[in-house]
Amino acid sequence: MATISREEVAHLARLARLAVTDEELDTFAGQLDVILQAVAQVGEVAAIDVPPTSHSVPLTNVYRDDVVVPGLSREDALAGAPDAEDNRFRVPRILDEEA
Amino acid sequence: MSDITRMTAAELGRRLGAKELSAVEVATAHLDRVAEVEGKVHAFLHVDRDGALEAARAVDAARAKGDEVGPLAGVPIAVKDVIATRGVPTTAGSKILEGWRPPYDATITTRLRAAGLVMLGKTNMDEFAMGSSTEYSAYGPTFNPWDTTRIPGGSGGGSAAAVAAYEAPLAIGTDTGGSIRQPAAVTGTVGAKPTYGGTSRYGLIAFSSSLDTPGPCARTVEDAALLHAIIGGHDPRDSTSIPQPVPDVVGAARLGASGDLSGVRLGLVKEFAGDGAEPGVAAAYRESVDALVKLGADVVEVSCPNFKFALPAYYLIAPSECSSNLARFDGVRFGLRTGDDGKHSLEEVMQLTREEGFGPEVKRRIILGTYALSAGYYDAYYGQAQKVRTLITRDFQAAFEVADVLVAPTTPFVAFPLGSRTSDPYQMYLADLYTIPSNLYGGPAISVPAGLSEGLPVGLQIMAPTMADDRMYRVAAALESALPALTPPAL
Numbered sequence: 008m009a010t011i012s013r014e015e016v017a018h019l020a021r022l023a024r025l026a027v028t029d030e031e032l033d034t035f036a037g038q039l040d041v042i043l044q045a046v047a048q049v050g051e052v053a054a055i056d057v058p059p060t061s062h063s064v065p066l067t068n069v070y071r072d073d074v075v076v077p078g079l080s081r082e083d084a085l086a087g088a089p090d091a092e093d094n095r096f097r098v099p100r101i102l103d104e105e106a
Numbered sequence: 107m108s109d110i111t112r113m114t115a116a117e118l119g120r121r122l123g124a125k126e127l128s129a130v131e132v133a134t135a136h137l138d139r140v141a142e143v144e145g146k147v148h149a150f151l152h153v154d155r156d157g158a159l160e161a162a163r164a165v166d167a168a169r170a171k172g173d174e175v176g177p178l179a180g181v182p183i184a185v186k187d188v189i190a191t192r193g194v195p196t197t198a199g200s201k202i203l204e205g206w207r208p209p210y211d212a213t214i215t216t217r218l219r220a221a222g223l224v225m226l227g228k229t230n231m232d233e234f235a236m237g238s239s240t241e242y243s244a245y246g247p248t249f250n251p252w253d254t255t256r257i258p259g260g261s262g263g264g265s266a267a268a269v270a271a272y273e274a275p276l277a278i279g280t281d282t283g284g285s286i287r288q289p290a291a292v293t294g295t296v297g298a299k300p301t302y303g304g305t306s307r308y309g310l311i312a313f314s315s316s317l318d319t320p321g322p323c324a325r326t327v328e329d330a331a332l333l334h335a336i337i338g339g340h341d342p343r344d345s346t347s348i349p350q351p352v353p354d355v356v357g358a359a360r361l362g363a364s365g366d367l368s369g370v371r372l373g374l375v376k377e378f379a380g381d382g383a384e385p386g387v388a389a390a391y392r393e394s395v396d397a398l399v400k401l402g403a404d405v406v407e408v409s410c411p412n413f414k415f416a417l418p419a420y421y422l423i424a425p426s427e428c429s430s431n432l433a434r435f436d437g438v439r440f441g442l443r444t445g446d447d448g449k450h451s452l453e454e455v456m457q458l459t460r461e462e463g464f465g466p467e468v469k470r471r472i473i474l475g476t477y478a479l480s481a482g483y484y485d486a487y488y489g490q491a492q493k494v495r496t497l498i499t500r501d502f503q504a505a506f507e508v509a510d511v512l513v514a515p516t517t518p519f520v521a522f523p524l525g526s527r528t529s530d531p532y533q534m535y536l537a538d539l540y541t542i543p544s545n546l547y548g549g550p551a552i553s554v555p556a557g558l559s560e561g562l563p564v565g566l567q568i569m570a571p572t573m574a575d576d577r578m579y580r581v582a583a584a585l586e587s588a589l590p591a592l593t594p595p596a597l
Contacts, residue, residue, distance in 0.1 A: 011477065019476045023429060024436070025469055026457035035470055041532050042474060046418040049490040052497065059492030060499060062316045062346070063548025063572070064303040069345040083209035089443035096438050099452045 010043045011036065110135035111272040115181045115329040118275060122180040125169065129162035129180030133224050136182045140226065140273045143597050148248050149258075149268035151187050152195045153227040158182065161224045168222070178332055179222025184274040186265050187228040188235055189320065190309035191215050198311045199231040199243040199261075202463025203441045212309020213341045214278060214320050221336045226274055229264030233465045234432065235285055235313045237261050238537035241528050242467040249524070250293060252562055252594045256521040259289030259537075265323045266293040270594055276333050277323040282314050283420050284517070284541025286321050287553035291516035291565025294555050294592040296330045296582065297323045299541075301573050302548035303348040305334075306341035314427040315346075317420075317545045327554060327583040331359035334575070350573060358576035362583030368402035370581060373509025376409045378540050383518040386559025391515045394556040394566045397588045398513075398581065406508050410501035413543050415494045420542045421535055422478045422491035429475030432468065435460060470531060495546045502547045506571045511581050514540045516553040516565030540567060550575040554582040555592045563592055 013036040020027045020035075027035070081094055090097040110118070110132055121127045137155050144150060165180040185191060188198045190208035192215070197203040211219070218225065232242040240248040240263030250258040251271040258267040265277035266289030279286035281299035290297025298321045305320045312318060322333035338352035374395065383391070399405055437443035437459035445458035464472070478487040505512055517537050527534045544551040549572045556566035566585060570578040 015477075016473060019473045019480075020469075023472045023476045024433075024453070024456045024460050025464070025472065026454075026461040027469065028461075031466070031469070034466075035473060038470060038531050039474060039477075041530075042421065042470075042535075043477070045532055046421045046487070046491075048418040049415055049422065049494050050486055052412070052415055052490065052494055054490065054493035054497065057493040057496050059489060060495040060546075061492060063499070063546075064346050064348060066303075066346065066348075071342050079209055084439075086209055087206050087440040089437055089441070090446070098438055099446050099448075099450060099455050101452045 010047065011039050111139045113275065114326050115178055115275040115324065115332060118181045119177045123177070129165040129224060130159060132180055133158045133162035133182055133226070136226055136274060143271050143273060146249060146254055146597050147251055147267050147271045147273070148246060149229055149264045149271060149273055150184065150227045151197060151199070151230050151245055151264070154194055154225060157194060158224050158226050165222045165224065176221040176336070178336065181223055181276065182226050182274050183218060183223045184226050184229045184265055184268040184277040185215065186231055186262050186277070186279050188231060188280055188311045189214050189278060190311070191225065191228065194228065196228065198235070199233040199245065200463065200465070200468070201244040201442065202435050202459070206440050210309065213306035213343055214337050215309065217337050229262070229268055229277060231264055232261035233468050234311065234428070235261040235280055235282055236428070236467050236471055238284070238288055238534050239527065240264060241524065242465055244465055247524060250521045251597060252294065252521065256523055257292070259292040259521065261285040262289045262323065266290055266295050266297065269295045269323050269325055271597060275325065276329060278320060278337070279323045280310060280318055280320045281545065282317045282319070282424060283545050284538040286323060287541050287551060287565065287567060288517045288537055290323060290553040292521040292563060294563030294594060295323060295325055296327050296552065296554050297321070298330050298334060298552040298578070299544060299550060300334060300338055300575055301348065301550045303346050304352065304550070304573065304575065305338050306344045306347055308341055308343040312431040314424040315431060316427060317424060327579060327586050328356070328359045328363065330552070331355040331579050348573065353573060353576040355576050355579045358580040359583040362580035363587050365401055365584055365587045367398060367581065367584050370403045371508065371510045372398055372403045372405050373408040373505050373512040374405060375413065375512050375514045376407050377411065377413050378514035382539060383515050384520065384559065387515050387518060387520065387564050390557040390559055390564035391566060394585055394589070395513060398585055401584050401588060408505040408509055408512065410505055410543070412494060412497040412501050416498055416543045416546055417535065417539055419491040419494035419498070419546060420538070422487050423495065425471040425475035426478045426488050427475070429472045429479065432472055435463065467531065498543055499547045502543070502549060502571070511577050512569040514567050516540060516567040520559050520562035520564060544569050548572055550578055552578045552582045554585055555589065556585065557589060558592065
């Protein structure tokens with residue numbers, strides 16, 4: 008039995024903001040099913056008492072000194088943007104508004 | 107081909123220091139070599155001839171003035187295209203960043219510039235470092251200099267191929283699941299993954315932040331150590347950077363080159379002792395272990411029963427982290443934007459941009475990671491993978507009670523033919539079978555040439571405890587001294 012359906016893949020793609028094509032959905036659903044069946048092996052490990060590791064370096068509360076250092080200029084920060092206007096990133100309409 | 111391009115970085119450094127060679131001469135020889143072979147290798151995505159010559163002239167001027175410069179000042183280097191280089195195109199092998207010129211330097215880049223290394227250009231890679239063959243680059247594959255019908259490994263196939271093809275004596279790679287070591291193995295070069303946190307991630311375009319580790323690619327162990335010493339060490343701009351000095355990797359490499367391994371305890375990982383590897387790879391592995399024993403090493407078999415879960419755990423953890431990290435590619439601050447025609451909303455523009463800008467492997471992993479982090483699946487997949495990570499760390503810790511280093515093949519198979527694994531993603535993932543445990547644990551590991559199988563290079567992997575990077579360099583240099591050097595056929 009498949010672990011992941013075409014519909015689930017479509018839903019996940021929407022969540023991940025990927026406008027995938029029908030053809031991609033067909034391909035990905037099969038491939039992801041193979042991958043998921045393989046990675047599901049992690050479930051075979053009896054690990055109820057095992058704490059999770061998110062990170063191999065046990066550092067916590069890493070702060071820098073509260074000193075002002077030069078950062079990017081506004082010009083540099085905007086230089087790579089697809090679109091900029093009035094020293095800001097310009098984006099398409101976010102909310103429905105009257106024209 | 108000029109002799110200059112055959113020299114090691116250490117030798118180039120010595121001759122530059124003695125003023126037998128100028129940095130401009132050395133850069134020109136390598137740029138000419140790049141021009142000569144790139145049509146066959148395609149190791150580079152961008153060659154910065156003007157920038158390289160300018161940097162070389164600056165090093166020559168500094169030496170002429172009598173300024174103190176580092177031991178590798180004037181030595182050329184190729185940099186994987188996932189590392190930010192101010193003003194120099196940086197794409198991470200993706201269409202979504204085509205033409206992007208970073209407004210800042212990564213810490214790695216800053217340290218290379220400060221040490222006087224001359225950056226020749228940016229090397230090809232699987233898109234966002236996701237892959238084991240460089241075939242997932244949006245700009246076409248790199249070809250293995252040993253056999254141009256085969257893959258150079260991945261994700262850092264460009265860096266490894268550039269070094270193997272004498273286009274550069276040194277290169278920078280990044281290793282998340284084996285992306286430095288596996289390309290080194292299949293191109294007959296040396297590649298080291300430092301301890302996680304031992305090299306800075308600042309300015310490295312993030313794939314899986316808890317695993318990504320920049321490191322050196324070279325043709326000799328000593329050269330890799332020299333580069334490791336330059337790029338390593340604490341960086342306040344990376345909160346996961348370890349606030350300790352780099353172990354003496356250069357001293358360890360030179361010690362190892364003497365060929366004496368008396369008293370060094372080699373742990374042979376029982377689960378990786380050639381099982382699942384091609385016969386030729388398993389044979390080369392056994393022969394290299396025999397060679398290390400002849401140098402005086404003691405052998406002990408260790409069992410790491412949870413290593414078999416490393417690959418599944420990795421392909422949950424890395425996609426999960428990537429699904430979050432790659433959210434920044436939304437067509438707002440940098441890179442591609444698609445569909446901004448006044449008719450589409452911001453959200454639609456993001457969807458269209460990401461659909462056009464990302465290749466299939468990146469999309470698969472984003473979807474897989476989104477799934478593994480979803481409510482209802484989190485505990486069974488991501489949560490369980492994090493527990494496996496703990497168990498793998500415990501396996502390493504137990505093994506290092508009885509062994510100084512662990513050894514295994516670097517990758518189960520020699521360079522495979524281009525196109526032979528792209529249609530079956532999981533077959534591609536198996537290339538990382540032996541390299542992933544060190545990433546999950548965080549300890550250092552190196553791949554060093556261990557002979558040939560069917561005329562193609564095989565690598566031996568040496569794994570060491572966290573912040574004991576020097577140990578693996580010692581053993582790697584010893585093996586290098588005991589085996590004949592590998593030279594690829596003329597291109």
